[in-house]
Amino acid sequence: MQKLTVTFVIGANATGKSTFIKNHFSDNKAVILDVYDYQQKAYKEAGFNRQIPFGEAFKCLYKANDKLLTDIINILRQGKNIVVEQTLFKAKRRIAYTDKIRQAIENVNIHVYVMRPSDALWESYIAQRKLYGTLQSYKNIAAQIEFPNPSEGIDLIYEVADNNIQLKMDAPNYGIVAAARKELLAEAERMCKEEEKKRSKLALIESMNNRPFWHYCESCGKKAFISAKDAFDDGWDYPPQIGAFGLLGPRTCGDCRITDTLYWKVQQQSLPIVLEETLTAEELKTWQRIKNEPESLLTEE
Numbered sequence: 348m349q350k351l352t353v354t355f356v357i358g359a360n361a362t363g364k365s366t367f368i369k370n371h372f373s374d375n376k377a378v379i380l381d382v383y384d385y386q387q388k389a390y391k392e393a394g395f396n397r398q399i400p401f402g403e404a405f406k407c408l409y410k411a412n413d414k415l416l417t418d419i420i421n422i423l424r425q426g427k428n429i430v431v432e433q434t435l436f437k438a439k440r441r442i443a444y445t446d447k448i449r450q451a452i453e454n455v456n457i458h459v460y461v462m463r464p465s466d467a468l469w470e471s472y473i474a475q476r477k478l479y480g481t482l483q484s485y486k487n488i489a490a491q492i493e494f495p496n497p498s499e500g501i502d503l504i505y506e507v508a509d510n511n512i513q514l515k516m517d518a519p520n521y522g523i524v525a526a527a528r529k530e531l532l533a534e535a536e537r538m539c540k541e542e543e544k545k546r547s548k549l550a551l552i553e554s555m556n557n558r559p560f561w562h563y564c565e566s567c568g569k570k571a572f573i574s575a576k577d578a579f580d581d582g583w584d585y586p587p588q589i590g591a592f593g594l595l596g597p598r599t600c601g602d603c604r605i606t607d608t609l610y611w612k613v614q615q616q617s618l619p620i621v622l623e624e625t626l627t628a629e630e631l632k633t634w635q636r637i638k639n640e641p642e643s644l645l646t647e648e
């Protein structure tokens with residue numbers, strides 16, 4: 348059987364990766380994948396379209412990379428060559444791929460092409476695609492690229508400057524590999540822990556629909572260890588039926604009015620946000636309790 352090949356075409360934005368792939372790989376029956384497609388999908392699945400909070404963006408990119416890697420391995424297992432458009436600026440990110448691919452598939456070629464166009468060509472790509480930013484801003488990002496090293500598990504490394512494709516194999520540097528593997532392990536553990544935390548938080552919130560928990564009326568001070576359904580039937584304004592855990596809203600029993608709540612007070616302000624220094628001791632206690640919901644409602648104060 349012919350030896351399979353995975354080819355990564357990497358480089359900064361608008362360095363001509365897609366064009367290069369089209370010109371050099373479109374007729375060799377390789378499957379062509381683009382990390383960009385995976386990233387867009389990950390953002391969408393996470394419920395983001397344009398605005399993505401920073402921590403979430405990292406998680407989405409992490410998931411996109413992971414899904415792409417899974418697809419690469421599955422396609423190789425079907426006996427097909429692959430060309431991947433990727434960014435993979437850091438040795439660490441490439442090693443995450445090469446390690447897993449080599450573990451899964453015996454005897455595979457891994458090739459990397461690094462796009463380094465001339466200023467003139469790069470500028471024309473930026474103009475063609477009507478992208479924002481100056482050439483220099485793109486070059487600043489490209490400066491973060493760690494040039495691939497054979498020790499990362501790559502068989503052939505090429506530098507592509509316009510029409511000139513040059514083999515560029517630096518001396519092996521095994522130190523970066525050991526450091527990268529250690530970092531990757533720590534990173535995977537951290538992601539795993541975060542996911543676990545998120546899962547158990549969701550499970551806890553879900554459980555609040557059925558379990559009894561402490562309800563505190565911020566107006567008259569009444570408290571009751573009851574289920575959400577019983578609270579609702581007794582006229583309580585309380586999450587999960589009314590409002591949401593952790594977000595400011597009224598927390599009152601059936602006998603009290605919303606106008607005596609912290610929520611009401613804050614709504615009367617010109618800027619309706621909680622300013623802790625303006626709160627009474629009682630209001631501060633309420634606010635702390637709300638912020639720490641639903642955990643703060645599990646045990647009696």
Ligand SMILES: [Zn+2]
Nearest residue numbers: 564567600603
């Ligand atoms: Zn009350």
